[in-house]
Amino acid sequence: MRKNRFAALLLAGALAAGMAGCGAQPQEESPGVAVSPSAQPELEAGKVAVLYYDFEDAYLSNVRESLDVSLEDAGLTYQDYDCANDQQTQDQAVDTALADGCSILAVNLVSSGDQQAAQAILDKAAAAGARVIFFNRPVEEMDQEGALLGAEAYRDMVAFVGTDAPQAGHLQGQMIGSYLLNHYDEVDRNGDGIITYALLQGEDDNAEAVYRTQYSVEDANLLLTQGGRPELIYFDPEGTHSFQVDESGAWSAEAAQAYMTDNLAEFNEAKGNMIELVICNNDEMAQGAITALQAAGYNTGDIGGKTIPVFGVDATPTAQALIAQGMMTGTVKQDHEAMAAAICQLAQASAGGAGLADAAASLVAGDSTYSLAEGLDNKIYVAYATFTVR
Template sequence: MKKFVSKMLAGALGLSMLCGVAAAEGETYVSWYTFGDVYLSSVRTALDAAMEAKGLTVVDKDSNANQQTQTDDINTALVTGANAVVVNLVESGAIGTAETLMNAIKEKDVPAVFFNRAVSTDNNEAAELFKGYEKSAFIGTDFTQAGIMQGKMIGEYVLEHFDEIDLNHDGKISYVMFKGDEANQEAIARTKYGVECADEVLTAAGKPALEFYDASNANKYLVDLNGTWSNTASFDYMQTILAQYNEANNNMVEVVICNNDDMALGAINALVNAGYNLPGGEGCTVIPVFGVDATDAAKELIANKQMTGSIKQDAEGMADAVATITANLIAGKDKFEGLNENYEVVDGWTVNIPYSVYTGE
C-alpha cells in the first residue's frame, strides 16, 4: 500500500513540474511550510548561508501553507535528482503525511531532514518514523519550553509591576491570548503554559491568577482561523477588542500574550492606533505585550518600549543544525558529527535547539 501511494504521488507530478521550482540532480531541496512566516524567513536566510558554506547548492520552495503543494513539489524534487530533501512540514502533527513523504524519500535513498514543525502529536510515533530510516533526522525544540519560559517571564513581570498594570484597580489582571494555529502542537503548548506558568508565579506570591478579558470565551484564547500565526489576525482581533474593552469603559485588557512575535506586532499596531504603546512609551499607557521568536521587528519594538519581552527561538541555531546534519548525511558521515555542543541530541533521531528569554540588550 505504501509503495502504491508513493507511485501515485510520483505520477501526479507532470503539472506541478511546469509551475514549481524543481531541484536539479545533486541539489539540496528545502521545502518550506510558507515564505510568509517571519521567523521562518530568518531561518531560511541563515540556512541558505549555512548550506552554501558547506558546499551545498540549495533550492528553496514555498508550499504556501498547502500540504498537497508540498507533497507534489517534494516528489518532483525526488524525480529530478535532489541529493537530499529538507522538510518544514505544512501539516504539523500529521504523522500520516510525514510517513508518506518519508517513504517517498527513502525509496530514492537520499537523506530526509525534517525541522521546526512537529511530525506527530505522539513522540513515540515520531521516534518510530525516524528510527525506521537511518538517513533521517528531526531538528526542533522542546516546544513546551517556549510557553513555560514565556509564562514565567510574564508572571515575574506582572508581579513586579502589578499596581501599574492593574489599570482599573480591581486587584486582578485581565489578559488576551492570541493563538497562532488551532491544531499546531507548539501553539497548543504556548497557549497552555504561557498562562499556567504565569499563574503559578502570581499565586505563589499571593496574587490572583490572570483573568481572561471575556468571561464568555470558554477557550480563553483567540485563534488565527487561517492557522498562519499572522499579525493581520491579531490586529483585527485587538482592534475589535479595543472598541469595547478600554480605559474609558474601565475594563481595558491589561496584558497581551501572543504565540509569536508577528501576532505581537499586529496587536501592538492596533494598540498604537488607539493611542497606546507609542514609541518611547512616553505620554501614553503602555500595555505589556509578550511574544515568542525574538525577531528583529520584536527586538526593535522592545527597544522602543512598545513591547515587553519575547522568547528567543534561535533561527541561526536551527539553520546551523539543519545544515550540519544534512551535509553529514549527504557525505555518509555520522549525522551528528560536528554538531554544536549546546544543541541537545535526544534518542538518536532528534535535536533540540534551546530557547532563551529576551527583554532587550
C-alpha cells in the same frame, strides 16, 4: 488571495520542473507537477531541497536567510521551495525535488503534527533513496512522539530539528509573572486588583502553540500567587476558550490585529474592562496586536504614554526593535541561526555518507545549544532563551 498565489506558484513550478537547483544564488522555486518514481533521475549526493511551509512566515524568513548562507558556505547545492501554507503544494514540491535529483529533503511540514502527511513524504523519499530532515514544525501528534522518527523502517534516513515545545511556554510564563510582580499596579489599569489578559494562539492543534498557551498562563499564575497576587483572568467572561486562534494556521499579524481590534471595541478603559495584558504565541502575532493597540492610542513608545504589556516568542528583528522602542515588553528567543546551522550540518554529514542518527549525536555532543529528545537519537532540540524585558 492565497488561492491566487497558489495558482501562480504551481504554474511557475511547472515551468521550472526538471531544472537543476543552483548554489550561491538559488531561485526560490515553486512546486511543480508530480513526476512518477520511474521517471526520477539518479539522485545527486549533496543536493538539497528546502521546502518551507510558507515564505511569508516571519520567523522562517530568518531561518531561510541563515540556512541559505550556511548551505552555500558548506558547498552544498540547494533549492528553496515556497509551499504557500498548502500541504498538497508541498507534496508536489517533494515530487519535483526528487525528480530533480535532490538526495536530501529539508522539510518544514505544512500540516503541523500530521503523521499521515509526514509519512507520505518519508515513503516517497525512501523509495527514491533520499533522506529527510524535518524542521521547526512537528511531524507527530502530541501523544505519539517517536511514532515516525523512532520507526525502524526509517532508521538513519530521517531526523528532526526543532524545539522542546513546553520550554517556550515555561520561559514566557516565568517572564510574564516576574514582570507583573514588579509592575502590578501599573499594569492593573482599572485598579481592581486583578489583571485581565488576551491570548493569541497560532494554531489549534500545533504542539508549540498549545504548550505556549498553557504554560505562559500557568507559570505566570504560579509566580503571581507565590507573590501574594491573584491569578490572571481571561478578558472575555463569555469566551468559549481562554485564547483566540488564527484559523488560517499562519500565526499571522493580520489575524492578531483583527482580533485585538474587535476586542478593544468591547473591552476598553471607557467601559472599565480594559485588556491589561496581551500574550502571543509568536512575535508576528504580537506585532499585529501592537498595531491594534496603537490605533487605540496605546503602545506608541512615547514617554509617559499608555502601554499594555505585550509578550511574544521568536525574538525576530522586528520584535527586538519594538522592545527597544518601548512598544513591546518581552519575547522568548527561538534561535533561527542555530536551527539553520543544525540543518546544514546534518545535510553535510548525510552528503558525506553518515546516517542521520549518527550525525545528530555528533552535533549534540559538540554544542550545548542542542539536545536530543528523550528516547530518540534523531530528534534535535534547539534551546530557547529569554530575550529581554523592559
